[in-house]
Every structure is written in structure tokens, then in C-alpha cells.
Amino acid sequence: MSILYALVARGTVVLAELSTTSTNASTIAKQILEKIPGNGDSHVSYSQDRYVFHVKRTDGLTVLCMADEDAGRRIPFSFLEDIHQRFVRTYGRAIHSAQAYAMNDEFSRVLNQQIEYYSNDPNADTISRIKGEMNQVRDVMIENIDNILDRGERLELLVDKTANMQGNTFRFRKQTRRFNNTVWWRNCKLTLLLILVLLVIIYIGVAFACHGPTLPSCV
Amino acid sequence: MSFQDLEAGTRSPAPNRFTGGRQQRPSSRGDPSQEVAAGIFRISTAVNSFFRLVNSIGTPKDTLELRDKLQKTRLQISELVKNTSAKLKEASEADLHGSASQIKKIADAKLAKDFQSVLKEFQKAQRLAAEREITYTPVVTKEIPTSYNAPELDTESLRISQQQALLLQSRRQEVVFLDNEITFNEAIIEEREQGIREIEDQIRDVNGMFKDLALMVNHQGNIVDDISSNLDNSHAATTQATVQLRKAAKTQRSNSSLTCLLILIFGIVLLIVIIVVLV
Numbered sequence: 242m243s244i245l246y247a248l249v250a251r252g253t254v255v256l257a258e259l260s261t262t263s264t265n266a267s268t269i270a271k272q273i274l275e276k277i278p279g280n281g282d283s284h285v286s287y288s289q290d291r292y293v294f295h296v297k298r299t300d301g302l303t304v305l306c307m308a309d310e311d312a313g314r315r316i317p318f319s320f321l322e323d324i325h326q327r328f329v330r331t332y333g334r335a336i337h338s339a340q341a342y343a344m345n346d347e348f349s350r351v352l353n354q355q356i357e358y359y360s361n362d363p364n365a366d367t368i369s370r371i372k373g374e375m376n377q378v379r380d381v382m383i384e385n386i387d388n389i390l391d392r393g394e395r396l397e398l399l400v401d402k403t404a405n406m407q408g409n410t411f412r413f414r415k416q417t418r419r420f421n422n423t424v425w426w427r428n429c430k431l432t433l434l435l436i437l438v439l440l441v442i443i444y445i446g447v448a449f450a451c452h453g454p455t456l457p458s459c460v
Numbered sequence: 461m462s463f464q465d466l467e468a469g470t471r472s473p474a475p476n477r478f479t480g481g482r483q484q485r486p487s488s489r490g491d492p493s494q495e496v497a498a499g500i501f502r503i504s505t506a507v508n509s510f511f512r513l514v515n516s517i518g519t520p521k522d523t524l525e526l527r528d529k530l531q532k533t534r535l536q537i538s539e540l541v542k543n544t545s546a547k548l549k550e551a552s553e554a555d556l557h558g559s560a561s562q563i564k565k566i567a568d569a570k571l572a573k574d575f576q577s578v579l580k581e582f583q584k585a586q587r588l589a590a591e592r593e594i595t596y597t598p599v600v601t602k603e604i605p606t607s608y609n610a611p612e613l614d615t616e617s618l619r620i621s622q623q624q625a626l627l628l629q630s631r632r633q634e635v636v637f638l639d640n641e642i643t644f645n646e647a648i649i650e651e652r653e654q655g656i657r658e659i660e661d662q663i664r665d666v667n668g669m670f671k672d673l674a675l676m677v678n679h680q681g682n683i684v685d686d687i688s689s690n691l692d693n694s695h696a697a698t699t700q701a702t703v704q705l706r707k708a709a710k711t712q713r714s715n716s717s718l719t720c721l722l723i724l725i726f727g728i729v730l731l732i733v734i735i736v737v738l739v
Binding site: 279281282283284285313314315318368369371372375376378379382383385386389390392393396397399400403404406407409410411413414416417418420421424425427428431432434435438439442 | 633637640641644647648651652655656658659662663665666669670672673676677679680683684686687690691693694695697698700701702704705707708711712714715718719721722725726729
């Protein structure tokens with residue numbers, strides 16, 4: 242979307258014009274100036290190939306611009322309104338008696354600045370600015386969703402690992418309980434063996450003292 | 461007095477008796493009777509005034525002010541009649557219940573007849589007033605408006621027709637101009653609406669994204685809770701396993717002591733056996 246050509250005229254006398262590309266816009270614009278019907282204020286748009294010529298005439302001063310077809314009407318006519326106000330504010334009554342291209346040297350720079358502003362700057366139109374901001378918000382949200390999805394994947398891995406760890410720790414607990422039981426039983430058996438050995442030794446001693454295996458003297 | 465005149469008009473043999481009654485017993489008359497007499501007198505005076513006003517209807521003196529005065533006088537008389545009628549009824553009741561003298565009763569009856577005659581006079585005056593009010597109209601000062609009529613010439617009519625033709629042409633041009641302006645403004649408005657609808661769609665998309673984000677974050681919150689519970693369970697199981705291992709370590713140390721003791725005992729027994737065999 243961009244404005245390619247702009248022109249300010251009084252009737253059919255061109256006072257200032259600017260073209261950002263080498264086209265035949267100037268010729269077509271002059272033809273349009275001659276063919277605009279009536280003498281009063283008007284807003285009209287003429288289509289030519291892929292471009293549209295927007296014309297605004299107020300108080301005898303005509304402002305014209307050529308823009309892309311997809312630029313619509315709102316921004317080009319805002320541009321025309323702005324140029325009209327700047328021109329009237331700058332030159333005042335001299336407009337009615339000026340010669341052709343009298344203001345072209347000075348006003349070309351203003352036309353160039355405003356063409357650049359209305360073509361590229363989103364602030365030129367509130368709706369375009371909000372649309373741009375909403376696009377930025379949407380991009381940020383898409384990025385956020387990507388980050389959340391990535392985090393989700395890692396959380397899935399983490400929950401799997403923690404589940405495995407939980408299973409392993411349950412088995413570890415079971416095995417340590419079994420090991421504890423095993424060691425306890427071994428300790429029990431050793432204790433019984435010790436008691437048995439001591440009993441045997443005492444029996445042998447007593448047998449010697451009583452002079453026989455059946456303990457005849459002591460009975 | 462008006463009473464004497466009225467009485468003279470109605471009955472002729474009364475004055476001597478009336479005067480004699482007053483001279484003989486003046487204190488026997490009660491307050492209601494005196495009030496009735498005063499009321500009748502006032503009504504008679506008012507009716508005379510009313511008659512004078514009624515006689516003015518239909519004359520150059522008949523104005524809106526006169527009509528208003530008539531209305532006020534009529535209302536005043538009605539009020540007086542009401543009051544006097546109440547007093548007369550009161551006096552009649554006193555005569556019936558009290559021990560009034562014959563002369564007083566005759567006087568009260570006379571007052572009643574006077575009252576009726578005054579009422580008849582008033583009704584006659586009212587009827588006359590109504591008739592005259594309908595017949596005559598009060599005098600009202602009017603302003604006669606000046607009417608101006610100037611006949612137009614053929615030249616003027618021709619000029620007017622030309623002006624009308626020019627006016628129609630001018631109006632038609634204005635209508636065409638306004639139609640163009642309306643078309644232009646409608647195009648601008650539709651373009652703005654299109655832009656606003658696009659912004660609305662983008663906002664709706666962003667809204668959907670926020671909702672999806674909320675769902676995902678909530679879901680991941682549940683996953684994090686699961687991770688937390690897994691870790692807690694692992695910690696508890698590991699703690700219990702550590703306790704079991706500590707117990708096993710203690711038992712194993714006891715086993716080592718018992719094993720050493722058993723080996724020592726076997727050694728001693730073996731030594732004794734060898735010594736006995738050698739000896």
C-alpha cells in the first residue's frame with residue numbers, strides 16, 4: 242500500500258506536484274483535472290489499471306493523488322485533507338493569483354514527507370496502527386504457546402522419570418526389608434548354635450566329674 | 461324599613477300587631493329569631509343589589525367585570541340563604557319543644573313567610589339574569605386587523621415562474637451533490653467497518669490463543685503436581701529403606717561377634733582334646 246503521486250492545482254493550473262516513480266501519472270492527472278464535472282466541492286476516485294486517482298476539491302483548490310488499488314479510500318483521502326490544510330495554511334490568498342508550478346520548489350518536500358508518512362507509518366491511521374499492534378500481540382502469543390509446548394514436553398519427560406524413580410524406591414524399600422529379615426534370622430541361628438555348643442561343653446564337663454556318660458555318681 | 465315595605469306588600473293587617481307585640485314583651489324574643497330577622501334583612505339587601513346588576517345586562521354597562529360581580533353576588537346570596545335557613549329551623553325546633561308564647565309563635569311564622577317571599581324574589585331575579593345572560597353578549601374591545609391585498613401583475617407571475625425554474629435546477633444540483641457526498645461517505649464508512657472487523661477477528665484469535673494457553677498451563681500444573689507427588693513418595697520410600705538398612709547393619713555386627721565367639725570356643729575344645737590324647 243503506498244501513494245505514488247500527488248498534485249495540488251487551482252482549476253486546471255497545477256501549482257505543485259510530486260511523483261515517487263516514473264509513470265505517466267502526471268499526464269493522466271491533468272486529463273482528470275480537465276474532466277472533473279461541476280464547480281463545487283467534491284470527492285471522487287478514478288480507476289486506471291492497477292492504480293486509483295483520488296481527487297478532493299474544496300474552496301476552488303484541487304488536491305489529487307494516485308495510490309495502489311489496495312490502499313482503499315480512507316488513507317488517501319486523509320492524505321488529501323492533510324495536504325489541503327497544509328497548502329492553505331502555508332500560502333493563504335496567494336493561491337488565487339499564483340502562476341503554474343509557483344509553489345512546486347517549496348511544497349515538493351512537504352508532499353514527499355507526507356507521501357512517505359501516509360504510505361509507511363502505521364500511526365497515519367488508527368485502525369492500521371491497532372491492526373499492527375494486534376499482529377504483534379498475536380506473534381507474542383504464538384511464541385508463548387511454543388514455549389509452553391516445549392515446557393510441556395520436558396515436564397512429560399520429568400514426570401516419567403519421577404514415576405520410574407518412585408517405582409525403584411519402592412523396590413529398594415522392599416529389598417532392604419527382605420535383607421533385614423535375612424540378617425536377623427542368621428543372627429538368630431548363630432545365637433541358638435552358641436547356646437547348643439555351651440550346653441554340650443557343660444555336659445561333657447559334668448560327665449567327667451560324675452565318672453560316666455550316664456552320670457551314675459551324681460544321680 | 462324593608463320589613464315594613466315587604467310586609468305591606470304581602471299582608472295588610474299586620475303592623476299594629478307586630479309593633480304591639482314588640483312593645484309588650486321585648487325580652488321574650490330568642491336569639492335564633494333575631495338572627496333570622498337579621499339574615500332576612502341582609503338577603504333582601506343583597507337581592508336588591510342583584511336586581512340592579514341584572515338590570516344592567518344588555519346595556520352599554522354590560523362588561524365582563526359586571527358578569528363577575530353578578531357571579532359573586534349570586535354566591536353571596538346563596539351563602540346567606542343557607543345560614544338563615546339553618547337559623548330558622550333552629551327557631552322552629554325551639555318553638556316546638558319549648559314553652560313559647562302564642563305571640564312568639566306567630567312572630568316566627570311571620571319570619572318564615574318573609575323568608576319565603578325573599579327567596580321567591582331571589583329566584584325571579586336569577587331567572588331574569590339567566591335569560592338576559594343568554595340573550596346579550598358582553599361588550600369586548602376588539603382590534604380589527606388590517607388586511608393587505610396587492611394584486612400581482614402578469615410580469616411578476618412570469619418572473620416568479622422563472623425564479624421557480626431556477627430554484628428547481630439549483631435544488632436538483634444540490635441533490636446530486638449530496639448524493640455524491642453520501643456515496644463517498646458510505647465508501648469511507650464501509651472501508652472503516654472492514655478494518656474494524658479485521659481488528660475484531662484478530663482480537664478473537666488472540667482470545668482463543670489466551671484460552672489455549674490457559675488450558676495448557678493448567679494441564680502442565682497437573683503434571684507438575686504428579687511430579688511432586690512422585691518425588692514425595694520416592695523420598696518416603698527411601699527413608700524407610702534407609703531405616704531397614706540401618707537395622708540390618710546392627711544385626712550384622714552382632715552376627716560377627718557371635719561367629720568369633722563360636723570359633724574361639726571350638727579352638728579351646730580342640731586344644732583340650734589334644735592335650736588329653738597326648739597325656
